[in-house]
Amino acid sequence: MASSAYRNGTVQKGTAKPISVTPTNLKSSSFKSRLHPSPGSGIRRTNPASFGAAGGNDGVPGRVRVAVRLRPRNAEELVADADFADCVELQPELKRLKLRKNNWDSDTYEFDEVLTEFASQKRVYEVVAKPVVESVLDGYNGTVMAYGQTGTGKTFTLGRLGEEDTSSRGIMVRSMEDVLADVSLETDSVCVSYLQLYMETIQDLLDPTNDNISIVEDPKTGDVSLPGATLLEIRDQQSYMELLRLGEAHRIAANTKLNTESSRSHAILMIHVKRSVVGREEDFSSETNNGSHFVKPSKPLVRKSKLVIVDLAGSERIHKSGSEGHMLEEAKSINLSLSALGKCINALAENSAHVPLRDSKLTRLLRDSFGGTARTSLIVTIGPSPRHRGETASTILFGQRAMKVENMLKIKEEFDYKSLSRRLEIQLDKLIAENERQQKVFDDEVERINLEAQNRIAEVERNFADALEKEKLKCQMEYMESVKKLEEKMLLNQQKQESNGFINDVCNGEGPGVSVAGEVAEIRKLLQNEIHMRKAAEEELNKLKSRLGQYALSGSCGDMQMSNLHKSLEDESCQKKKLEEEIVILRSQLLQLTFEADQMRRFLDRGECGNAFAGLDRHSQFKDTGNGQKAPSTTLFEQVGLQKILSLLESEDANVRIHAVKVVANLAAEEANQERIVEAGGLSSLLMLLRSFEDETVRRVAAGAIANLAMNEGNQELIMTQGGISLLSMTAADAEDPQTLRMVAGAIANLCGNDKLQMKLRSEGGIRALLGMVRCGHPDVLSQVARGIANFAKCESRASTQGVKSGRSLLIEDGALPWIVQNANNEAAPIRRHIELALCHLAQHEVNAKEMISGGALWELVRISRDCSREDIRSLARRTLSSSPTFRSEMRRLRIEL
Ligand SMILES: Nc1ncnc2c1ncn2[C@@H]1O[C@H](COP(=O)(O)OP(=O)(O)OP(=O)(O)O)[C@@H](O)[C@H]1O
Numbered sequence: 014m015a016s017s018a019y020r021n022g023t024v025q026k027g028t029a030k031p032i033s034v035t036p037t038n039l040k041s042s043s044f045k046s047r048l049h050p051s052p053g054s055g056i057r058r059t060n061p062a063s064f065g066a067a068g069g070n071d072g073v074p075g076r077v078r079v080a081v082r083l084r085p086r087n088a089e090e091l092v093a094d095a096d097f098a099d100c101v102e103l104q105p106e107l108k109r110l111k112l113r114k115n116n117w118d119s120d121t122y123e124f125d126e127v128l129t130e131f132a133s134q135k136r137v138y139e140v141v142a143k144p145v146v147e148s149v150l151d152g153y154n155g156t157v158m159a160y161g162q163t164g165t166g167k168t169f170t171l172g173r174l175g176e177e178d179t180s181s182r183g184i185m186v187r188s189m190e191d192v193l194a195d196v197s198l199e200t201d202s203v204c205v206s207y208l209q210l211y212m213e214t215i216q217d218l219l220d221p222t223n224d225n226i227s228i229v230e231d232p233k234t235g236d237v238s239l240p241g242a243t244l245l246e247i248r249d250q251q252s253y254m255e256l257l258r259l260g261e262a263h264r265i266a267a268n269t270k271l272n273t274e275s276s277r278s279h280a281i282l283m284i285h286v287k288r289s290v291v292g293r294e295e296d297f298s299s300e301t302n303n304g305s306h307f308v309k310p311s312k313p314l315v316r317k318s319k320l321v322i323v324d325l326a327g328s329e330r331i332h333k334s335g336s337e338g339h340m341l342e343e344a345k346s347i348n349l350s351l352s353a354l355g356k357c358i359n360a361l362a363e364n365s366a367h368v369p370l371r372d373s374k375l376t377r378l379l380r381d382s383f384g385g386t387a388r389t390s391l392i393v394t395i396g397p398s399p400r401h402r403g404e405t406a407s408t409i410l411f412g413q414r415a416m417k418v419e420n421m422l423k424i425k426e427e428f429d430y431k432s433l434s435r436r437l438e439i440q441l442d443k444l445i446a447e448n449e450r451q452q453k454v455f456d457d458e459v460e461r462i463n464l465e466a467q468n469r470i471a472e473v474e475r476n477f478a479d480a481l482e483k484e485k486l487k488c489q490m491e492y493m494e495s496v497k498k499l500e501e502k503m504l505l506n507q508q509k510q511e512s513n514g515f516i517n518d519v520c521n522g523e524g525p526g527v528s529v530a531g532e533v534a535e536i537r538k539l540l541q542n543e544i545h546m547r548k549a550a551e552e553e554l555n556k557l558k559s560r561l562g563q564y565a566l567s568g569s570c571g572d573m574q575m576s577n578l579h580k581s582l583e584d585e586s587c588q589k590k591k592l593e594e595e596i597v598i599l600r601s602q603l604l605q606l607t608f609e610a611d612q613m614r615r616f617l618d619r620g621e622c623g624n625a626f627a628g629l630d631r632h633s634q635f636k637d638t639g640n641g642q643k644a645p646s647t648t649l650f651e652q653v654g655l656q657k658i659l660s661l662l663e664s665e666d667a668n669v670r671i672h673a674v675k676v677v678a679n680l681a682a683e684e685a686n687q688e689r690i691v692e693a694g695g696l697s698s699l700l701m702l703l704r705s706f707e708d709e710t711v712r713r714v715a716a717g718a719i720a721n722l723a724m725n726e727g728n729q730e731l732i733m734t735q736g737g738i739s740l741l742s743m744t745a746a747d748a749e750d751p752q753t754l755r756m757v758a759g760a761i762a763n764l765c766g767n768d769k770l771q772m773k774l775r776s777e778g779g780i781r782a783l784l785g786m787v788r789c790g791h792p793d794v795l796s797q798v799a800r801g802i803a804n805f806a807k808c809e810s811r812a813s814t815q816g817v818k819s820g821r822s823l824l825i826e827d828g829a830l831p832w833i834v835q836n837a838n839n840e841a842a843p844i845r846r847h848i849e850l851a852l853c854h855l856a857q858h859e860v861n862a863k864e865m866i867s868g869g870a871l872w873e874l875v876r877i878s879r880d881c882s883r884e885d886i887r888s889l890a891r892r893t894l895s896s897s898p899t900f901r902s903e904m905r906r907l908r909i910e911l
Pocket of ligand 1 (some may be wrong): 167325394576
């Protein structure tokens, strides 16, 4: 900062050597602000140029601006100095002040603004304070300070409230008016603290009990703050005025010779302005551009600036002010702090390496105002009296030196995390609300679809139930109809028999047993005709043969005739073959009808439901007609021949195949036929049908036939060696029809009862196939599965007892235990009985005990031993439990008593 002596042009000619210090940049600088008006600003800006717009936060040089204000003569001066001229002469248009040395000589000083005794308070505000207020609103710190001899108008300039005469409002009042006009109280905030520095102690003027406030300096930024001071938010001018009144009331003043209301402390008013501003979008988007759901918020910034208005206590010459005692101490303290301020200003003005900021609290408080980052405006107040020329000269020199102090203005802007967080919260709330709305729409839609689906299901169920009911009715009707027809036929037949005295083989002595006797008789008649025709054809053939022999002998037979005869012969043979086939079919049809007639007869006799394949175990096996006579099927079997019937299993005609397999199944139900069917290759043919899997009916009937054959112990091994278990397992895995599964399960269950086949059956997947069929859930199937398991467990038990087998049960190995335990108390008696037996067999072997306990079988065994309806099973369970050490010990542990 350069400095040079300045002499007033008019004075240059004089002899005196006035020392006037003029900053080199004085000409280029104006007292007026160069700030932009903020958009929407409520105050009229003083100058459109803006150093804030230079951008960034790098700092802009800003010299301390100094104005001088002359107080008008007061009453005392008007009298006492009546014969004397003022000690100063002002040239406001030239911004100069002449300080008279004597009548003919004066020193001239140039200031940023020269305010005469006629300058209004409004003008003083506009030239001294308004530019600073605007800077503060733009985000810079600002200081307006009044310095001068006691009684020269510092408090008048700054602190006048102007309640009676608004035109006399001082800088403090007017500053707030402009601040409040410019800020938006929705987004910005204005807070005030008001303090006095009295005898090196900082007191709170808004709360006088708070009288030892400490200064906190940020070592990094140099920012000074007073965290202990009361900080009140201002929302309107009225509350601010009350606050100023309160502060004024608490300010220490005294009546001195020079001022009846002399301030004995430095008053410091701090107006904190916090403003939200919107930053440049690109700065922020790079930081937050990681989520696609958010509407990118602009960069939120906050500007925290501070306007400090300092009304210094006046400097005084002790002898003039007449201070003594405590007031003398006050005066000394005031002078000391002002002198410390002066020293700092001098050091700064001279660009000295050391600035003694820490010499007083005043200089510590004002460190940002002089040589700091604030925009500072100083008003030096002087009086006109020549009697105080010395003090006026000293004030003027203070102002001149202050004009040399260069500050580096910095915008006080920082990232506004609070605002960002608030905005993000709002955005989040919006997103949550939107999400909830969409969720509700979705839920409503799901509910609607659900309702619609339920309605549809209900409708389908209704339709289905109706259709089922109709179908049921239809079946019942048809059934009644057919029963009626059969009864009628039977009656007719009986009548015929009685009238003709003809005794039919089929219905011999059986009364109501020949339900389809008429039909049978008809077929028999057809059959007789066929036989007659065949015999006639055979006779014809024999005749032709003998004629052929005669022709050959006589030699009169021509080639032509020979070939004709050959052809006829071939035709006859073909016809014969066809007839033979038809006879076989007719016989098998007859056989089937005879079966059905028999079933029907039994049904009518007992009121039971007939089933051609009911014989899955020995107890339900179909044996004979019940009167010691051979069954009609057996008779036909003998008449037609087993080979013929079995050959029909391979017929190309599907109907014939179905028919034939039914006949074979019925034959297989008779114990007497079982071995013969197997010997004649029937088992292979049936297994082949199972393998070919051409038709569900064929497969079901074939499985039933195999089940019947498997009742015979001799056949069981053959079934195994011919790969029967694999084929049955395969069928078990892919069949869906419960009746087919029942037949397959029945066949495997029969095989399970063979001691010799245990290992092979298990290794070829028999147990797993059996367990796999429980998926069907049909009680008939479950019953067969349970029977198989019971058979297997029984064989295992036998083998273990004989010492043939050791180790855990293969049933347990193959995972049967959970199903066994689960169904041990099945409500279907046949299932329950088989399972109960199976459990007892398994439990007889100590090696199974642990698994059975952990699988829950012990509880079932205990239940069986107590509640089983069959005495033999009950006692078997009890015996088993009491003979097993493992079960006994577990029961002891569980305190179970048999
Ligand atoms: N420009 C002015 N016009 C009219 N009266 C003024 C002017 N300046 C000051 N006065 C009057 O002068 C007297 C002293 O003023 P003021 O109390 O403001 O001085 P001061 O510098 O604050 O003194 P101190 O330092 O002792 O507090 C007051 O009565 C005040 O009204």
